[in-house]
Structure formats: C-alpha cells, structure tokens
Amino acid sequence: MNNFLTSLVSMFKYKTKVAKDFAIMQLSPEVKQDIINNFHKLYYDSSVFGGTWRSTSFLGIPIQKAPMEMYMYQEILFDTKPDLIIETGIAYGGGALYLASICELMNHGNVVSIDISDTGNLPKHSRLKYLFGSSVSNEILDQLKKEIIGKKRVMVILDSDHSKKHVLEELKLYCDFVTAGNYLIVEDTNVNGHPVQPDHGPGPMEALEEFLALNKDFESDKSKERLYLTFNPKGYLKRLG
Ligand SMILES: C[S@@+](CC[C@H](N)C(=O)[O-])C[C@H]1O[C@@H](n2cnc3c(N)ncnc32)[C@H](O)[C@@H]1O
Structure with missing residues (x-):
C-alpha cells in the first residue's frame, strides 16, 4: 500500500474509534456542554491563582484573552478585512x-x-492608536466619529x-460604528454564571440579550464558538444590514 492509502486507512480507523469512544462516553449535546463548561471553569478560575489568562502574554505584553479567542479573532480579521478596529478597554495593551500585529501581517487595517x-x-x-477617557x-x-471617516469596514470590540x-450603553453608542458584514464583539459574556463568576451580577450577557431583543440588525454568530472555549458566548455579533 502506498503512503497515501495507508494514511487514509489509518484515518478511517481513527474516525471509527473516536465515534465508538464518543458513543461509550454518551457524548450527547448535554454531556458535551458539561465538559466544555467544566474546562471553561478550570481555565477561567485558575486565574485566581495568577494562572491561565492572568499569565498570558503576546510578544511579552500581558493579554487578557483566551488563546482560542485570539485564534478566532485572527480568522475574523482575515475574513472581514476591517479598515478600522475599535477596542474599548486597553489594560496592558x-x-x-495583537490586533495591530494581525493587521500588519495582512497589510491592512488600523486599531x-x-x-x-x-x-x-x-x-x-x-x-495602533490609543485614546484615553471613558x-x-x-x-x-x-x-471616534472622526476616526471612522472614510472607513468602509469597521469592527468593534x-x-x-x-x-x-x-x-448596554456601549452597545447602543457603538453599534452604528459597525458596518454591514462586520463584527461587534461583546467580551466576557461568560460572567454571571455563563458559566463562570456566578456572583458577578448582571453583566455583558444580560446587556447583550437586551440589546439583541430590540436590535434586528445584529445576529449572534455561533460558528465563532466552534473551538469550544470562548469567554464570549453569544458575543460574536455580526451586522446584517
Ligand atoms: C478586561 S480589561 C481590557 C483587556 C484588554 N482588552 C486585553 O485584551 O488585554 C478592561 C479595561 O477596561 C478599562 N475600563 C473600565 N471602565 C472603562 C470605561 N468606562 N471606559 C474605558 N475603559 C474602561 C479598565 O481600565 C481596564 O483596563
């Protein structure tokens, strides 16, 4: 058997094994969600001891994002090619x-x-440009109104x-900056028990739900959650019209 056929057979065997394993573990959608939530809690809560997202950096600079999220951002930037990305919340930068570096690799866009x-x-x-103020x-x-002049594709985080x-205030004020086909990303919708920090109190998820109930120009793009771990469940809003 040539190499190609050998690897095809081996992949088929592996697929069969995984399908059996999943069946043995009774990986129903509920069980799967349970595994995702438990990993999410482990990853998120480890930050209390200075781990995971409290000790993650990009090119030496602390970044408060999960690696899966960063990968998803990269896909979104490449697919939608925003001319301008507006981010609220700099922290350590x-x-x-990261966003500016991806723009540089694509030779397109500013932050x-x-x-x-x-x-x-x-x-x-x-x-990359910084603005200071609420x-x-x-x-x-x-x-920001000056920054978006002449920009055809604008994304907001x-x-x-x-x-x-x-x-909610940000959503109402920033939604009109976002152009059709681009994303309005609401970060940290995971707090207040979705599934972490159950005692947080109403947060980004509750704001997002109220916003979406009234605003039909945006739709939550669940395909951006396909890597399982996201701090932004339901938070990848795509502008339709
Ligand atoms: C979660 S951190 C941002 C993390 C950063 N985006 C990253 O990916 O590493 C939140 C930041 O929001 C800032 N912040 C809090 N209230 C704000 C407000 N009203 N306007 C602008 N920034 C605010 C805080 O000072 C803090 O630096």
Missing part, C-alpha cells in the same frame, strides 16, 4: 497589540483602543467595564 486610565508603558505599533464620554465618541449598565 496586549489585545490591542484604535480606548481606556479610562493609562497603565503607562503601553506597547507601540504603527497601526468609552461612553462625548469626548471619546467625538474622536467591547472589553471595558463589564457591568450590564455600561455594556
């Missing part, structure tokens, strides 16, 4: 630097990242204050 406070020593990148203040919104009130 790892997320902003504007906003935070209420400057941690100092933020990473620099020719495709994401919902008139000063910041006026600057909300990752600042995770209270329901603030996220």
Whole structure:
C-alpha cells in the first residue's frame, strides 16, 4: 500500500474509534456542554491563582484573552478585512497589540483602543492608536466619529467595564460604528454564571440579550464558538444590514 492509502486507512480507523469512544462516553449535546463548561471553569478560575489568562502574554505584553479567542479573532480579521478596529478597554495593551500585529501581517487595517486610565508603558505599533477617557464620554465618541471617516469596514470590540449598565450603553453608542458584514464583539459574556463568576451580577450577557431583543440588525454568530472555549458566548455579533 502506498503512503497515501495507508494514511487514509489509518484515518478511517481513527474516525471509527473516536465515534465508538464518543458513543461509550454518551457524548450527547448535554454531556458535551458539561465538559466544555467544566474546562471553561478550570481555565477561567485558575486565574485566581495568577494562572491561565492572568499569565498570558503576546510578544511579552500581558493579554487578557483566551488563546482560542485570539485564534478566532485572527480568522475574523482575515475574513472581514476591517479598515478600522475599535477596542474599548486597553489594560496592558496586549489585545490591542495583537490586533495591530494581525493587521500588519495582512497589510491592512488600523486599531484604535480606548481606556479610562493609562497603565503607562503601553506597547507601540504603527497601526495602533490609543485614546484615553471613558468609552461612553462625548469626548471619546467625538474622536471616534472622526476616526471612522472614510472607513468602509469597521469592527468593534467591547472589553471595558463589564457591568450590564455600561455594556448596554456601549452597545447602543457603538453599534452604528459597525458596518454591514462586520463584527461587534461583546467580551466576557461568560460572567454571571455563563458559566463562570456566578456572583458577578448582571453583566455583558444580560446587556447583550437586551440589546439583541430590540436590535434586528445584529445576529449572534455561533460558528465563532466552534473551538469550544470562548469567554464570549453569544458575543460574536455580526451586522446584517
Ligand atoms: C478586561 S480589561 C481590557 C483587556 C484588554 N482588552 C486585553 O485584551 O488585554 C478592561 C479595561 O477596561 C478599562 N475600563 C473600565 N471602565 C472603562 C470605561 N468606562 N471606559 C474605558 N475603559 C474602561 C479598565 O481600565 C481596564 O483596563
């Protein structure tokens, strides 16, 4: 048998074995969701001891995103080619630097990242600009209105204050920046028991649900959750029209 046939047979055998294993484990959608939630809790809660997302960095800069999320962002950026990405919540700048670096690799797009406070020593990148102030203040919104002039494709990522009130305000103020076919990503919809931090209180998920009930221009793109671990369940909103 040539190499190609050998690997085809071996792949077939492996597929059969996995199908059997799944059946033995009774991997129904509920059981599968249970495994995903338990891994999610393990990954998220390890941060309490300084692990996982509290000790993750991109090119040496702390980034508060799960690696699966970063991979998904890269796919979205490549598929939708935004001219401008607006991110609320800079923290140490790892997320902003990551987005700008992907833009650089694609030779397309720029990033504007906003935070209420400057941690100092933020990473620099020719495709990245920082604005300081509250994401919902008139000063910041006026600057963003100037930034989007002439941009055909705009994407927004909300990752600042995770209270329901603030996220809902951001959703209402930022949704019109997002162009058709591009994404409005609501981060950390996982808190308040979805499935982590059950005592958080109403947060991004509750804001998102209220927003989606009234706004039919956006749809949650569940295909962006296919890597199983996401801190943004239901949070990948695609603008339809
Ligand atoms: C989760 S961190 C951002 C993480 C970052 N996007 C990353 O990927 O590494 C949240 C940030 O939001 C900022 N923040 C809180 N309230 C804000 C507001 N009203 N406007 C803008 N930023 C705010 C905090 O100062 C904090 O740095």
